[in-house]
Amino acid sequence: MKRYKAILALLILLILVLGVIRVGISNRISTGGVELGTIEDEISFYRTQNLIYKEKIYTLSSLNHISSEAAKVGFVDSKASLAIGSSLPIAAR
Amino acid sequence: MALRLRISLLALVLGFVLILLRLFYWQVVKASELSQLGVEQYGAVRKIVPQRGDILASDGFPLATSKITYQVYANTKVVEKVDQTSSLLSTILDMDEASIAAKLSLDKYWIGIKNGVDAESKSKIEALKIPGIGFEQEYSRFYPEASMAANLLGFVGKDNLGDNKGYFGIEGYYDRLLHGKEGSAIEIMDATGRPILARADSNSNGVDGGSLVLNIDRSIQFLVDRKLKSAVEKYGAESGMIGVIEPKTGKILAMASYPSFDPANYSKFPSDSYINHFVSSLYEPGSTFKPLVMSAALNENKVTANTKCPSCEGPVSVGGYDLHTWNDKYYPNTTMTEVIQHSDNTGMVYVAQQLGLDKMLEYINKFGIGKLTGIDVQGETSPEIKPKDQWYAVDLATTGFGQGINVTPIELLTAFASIANDGKMMKPHLVSEIRYPDGKKTDVSPQEVGRPISTENAKVMTEILVNAVNKGEASYMRLKGYRVAGKTGTASIPVQGHYDPTKTIASFEGFAPADDPKFAMIVIFNKPTAAIYGAETAAPVFFDIAQNILNYYHIPPSQ
Numbered sequence: 241m242k243r244y245k246a247i248l249a250l251l252i253l254l255i256l257v258l259g260v261i262r263v264g265i266s267n268r269i270s271t272g273g274v275e276l277g278t279i280e281d282e283i284s285f286y287r288t289q290n291l292i293y294k295e296k297i298y299t300l301s302s303l304n305h306i307s308s309e310a311a312k313v314g315f316v317d318s319k320a321s322l323a324i325g326s327s328l329p330i331a332a333r
Numbered sequence: 334m335a336l337r338l339r340i341s342l343l344a345l346v347l348g349f350v351l352i353l354l355r356l357f358y359w360q361v362v363k364a365s366e367l368s369q370l371g372v373e374q375y376g377a378v379r380k381i382v383p384q385r386g387d388i389l390a391s392d393g394f395p396l397a398t399s400k401i402t403y404q405v406y407a408n409t410k411v412v413e414k415v416d417q418t419s420s421l422l423s424t425i426l427d428m429d430e431a432s433i434a435a436k437l438s439l440d441k442y443w444i445g446i447k448n449g450v451d452a453e454s455k456s457k458i459e460a461l462k463i464p465g466i467g468f469e470q471e472y473s474r475f476y477p478e479a480s481m482a483a484n485l486l487g488f489v490g491k492d493n494l495g496d497n498k499g500y501f502g503i504e505g506y507y508d509r510l511l512h513g514k515e516g517s518a519i520e521i522m523d524a525t526g527r528p529i530l531a532r533a534d535s536n537s538n539g540v541d542g543g544s545l546v547l548n549i550d551r552s553i554q555f556l557v558d559r560k561l562k563s564a565v566e567k568y569g570a571e572s573g574m575i576g577v578i579e580p581k582t583g584k585i586l587a588m589a590s591y592p593s594f595d596p597a598n599y600s601k602f603p604s605d606s607y608i609n610h611f612v613s614s615l616y617e618p619g620s621t622f623k624p625l626v627m628s629a630a631l632n633e634n635k636v637t638a639n640t641k642c643p644s645c646e647g648p649v650s651v652g653g654y655d656l657h658t659w660n661d662k663y664y665p666n667t668t669m670t671e672v673i674q675h676s677d678n679t680g681m682v683y684v685a686q687q688l689g690l691d692k693m694l695e696y697i698n699k700f701g702i703g704k705l706t707g708i709d710v711q712g713e714t715s716p717e718i719k720p721k722d723q724w725y726a727v728d729l730a731t732t733g734f735g736q737g738i739n740v741t742p743i744e745l746l747t748a749f750a751s752i753a754n755d756g757k758m759m760k761p762h763l764v765s766e767i768r769y770p771d772g773k774k775t776d777v778s779p780q781e782v783g784r785p786i787s788t789e790n791a792k793v794m795t796e797i798l799v800n801a802v803n804k805g806e807a808s809y810m811r812l813k814g815y816r817v818a819g820k821t822g823t824a825s826i827p828v829q830g831h832y833d834p835t836k837t838i839a840s841f842e843g844f845a846p847a848d849d850p851k852f853a854m855i856v857i858f859n860k861p862t863a864a865i866y867g868a869e870t871a872a873p874v875f876f877d878i879a880q881n882i883l884n885y886y887h888i889p890p891s892q
Contacts, residue, residue: 288401288470292452295400298477302394303555 376519382496383513384472386542388486388503390551391765397486397504397596400475403455403468405446411465412437418463425457426450449473480595482554484609485588485763487711488596501607503545503763504596505711510767513542546766548584553577556881557587561856564874565591569862570839574611574742575878577854580750580844582779583759585708586852612713615739619824620659620676620867621842621855622735625748626684627673628794629696632786635687638793641666642680649679652727656682659823673797674805676821678734685733690724693732699785700748701758702740707782708761714741736825736832746855748785749842752798753818753850756791758783799847807841807872812880814890818850819843819875821867826860836860841871845879851886854878 299305359367372378388397405426412418415437423430426447436444448471455468474489487502496515499508516539557575565573577587590610594602608614630636646665648655658678664671672680685693697703703718716739719728731737743761751758760780767775786794798818802811807821822840825832839861844853856871856878864870 288452291399291401294398295475298395298398298475302477302479303551304477304479304481307555307559 372519379518381516381518381539382472383515383539384541385474385489385497385513386511386544386768386770388511389544389546390549390554391547392551393546394477394551396476396478396482396547396549396551398475398477399472401452402448402471402473403450403452404448404471405450405455405458406467406469407437407444407446408465408467409437409439409441409444413464418466421461421463422446422458422466425454474597476596478551478555479597480593481551481558482549482587482589483593483596484590484607484611485549485710486596487609488594488599488607490599501711502609503547503710506709507545507764511542511545513770514538514540516540541770543770544768545764546768547763548579548586548765549588549763550586552885553882554587554589556885557589557878558591558593560874560878561589561591562593564856564870565858568839568858568864568870570858570870571860572610573859574857575854575874576611576742576746577852577878577882578746578750578761580753580759580850580853583747583750583761584765584779585761585763588763609710609712610742612708612710612741612743615714615716615741616838616857616859617738617824617827618735618740618745618840619822619838620735621745621749621820621822621824621840622738622740623673623676623681623733624752624794624798624820624842625696625700625702626681626688626693626733626735627669627797628752628786628790629692629699630684630688631669631790631793632696633688633692635692636669636684638668638670638797640669642669642672642677642683644683645672645677645679647679649682649730651682651730652725654727656727656730670797670800673801673820676801676806681733682730683733685729688733690721690729693729694718694721694724696785697732697738699783700751701783702738702744702748704744706743706747706761708743709763713743715744716740735822742855742857745842746853749855750844750853751783751785752791752794753844753853754791755788756784756786757781758785795847798843802843806866806868807876810868810873810876812845812876812883812890815845815879815883815888816847816891817843817845817876817879818847819872821872823865823867835865837865839865839867839870841867841875843875843879845883846888846891848891851888852879852882854882 384399387395387399389395405422415434419430419434419437422428422433426433428447433446436446450468458466476486485502487500487504489497489504490500492498497512499505499511504511557577561573561575564570573591575587575589576585578585588609588611590608592606594606599607627636631638643666645663645667647663648657650656656678659676662675663679664675664677667675667677667680669680669684671677672684688696697718703716705713705715718738728737747758747761758781760782762777762780764777766777769775795818798820799816802808802817802819805821807819811817820842822838822842824838824840826836826838827833838857838859840855840857842853842855844850854875856875858870861870
């Protein structure tokens, strides 16, 4: 009889301890959703920023842009190209 | 007593059966409908549009990609000063103030004002802190190289449900792959139907679109686009086309049509400009067809490079028609090499007659004329080759010099490139790799589609074409030090049963270096006005581009 009482007391104690632990953990993680939301928002923000920067990089590194910038600073198409034949020029003496 | 009990029991059982049936009706038969009604009551299903896949050049640079834009919307119940808000928005969004004011005057929780607004404009509006104005992020198509290869790429428009859809070119051909799979999310509403500021459920089953890596070489495409545009303007042509292929693999290195359009603003251009004429338009090729007929005759041992033409001393009469040379100059006893060199129509009539109708039709088929090449781009067409019993003697004769038969430029380039590839014809293809969103990749391998002529005859034909470049009409333009094989073409245009005497299609096809070809190219001008001959219009453009490509590939002169 005494043994049963002890087991019962132990079980009640266990329930109380587990209850307190649960309250503690719940309390700790209750704001986790907000933190997760903030992290997700940050990820989304950086993803957006990446795409915006990518767009700028692609625009600036496109051949269209490079050629127009080159033309502005004076680069023009070569009108004639020099070709050296198979016999290389050698000084006569 | 027992009877009353039984009746009561029966009534109870019947009642339970009825309840069970009703439960079955609501829980099973009407379950999905009720579930849907429930969802509609507390939220709205929102479509999650997948990010469209990229189209990349062979160097990995995107020719078409997605960029973030925003849809500007308003909650008109919160907007305070309609006139002031309209004025501010109209300046930043470049819209008519009255149309914004009209939208803001409506009594709505949500109304769209403008789509495709860039991040810079969004920041400007945000800085104004206008009450009731919000932004919805969306993806728009972005073309970093602007209108480069526009006819090849196509564009992304809307279908009849308002969803993104690729039209023309690669966007059209690979639309399903590029588009991906739409997902869905539930946006929770309050009792009055206003969206609650909560994250939409992102656990959707959507999949982003796959990406394509093309064989298109960005540098060559840029060069070709630029040269074509300036040449069409210089020669006063109605339009022009250029295609460059790698003969050994069938990889398309560049393909351009002009006039073209800007795929980002396609609606501002006439719909005709969307068409990729290189695969969609038929034309009579004229003298650029001669190498195919001559190759066939060489392959059938009907002629050799030194065979002399016995009927080339003057115009040839066939079926009541007198067939002349293009300049009315005649070369008695001319060899087959010289027939190509002088682009001699009477010589080609002799070759066609030696070949005969059966063999002519056989080789037309072997070279893929009249069949789709299978190039992976939307809108490819193919001419119909007349059945044998509808061919007259004059048809066989004119086909010898490329009149009276239709081709598409891609058909001709594919067939001609087989001469550069030891007689092996490769399937032209644009995509070299498909990249899926899960990281998997699929390579597209070169595919041999036929062997119309032998290696030996391909080499003989190559020498004939090198001679044509060195001694033919366009010899003054040839590249010093390089062996280039090529042929000019000046085709008459059929108009209502006869040929227009003033208008031509001027072209030049060739490959280089002749002994180990890295590329084959065809340049076509439709109705040039400054000069009508291929030697004076298409040939200079061909040699100009060829020189640049040889330099780009670091190929030194061989002679």
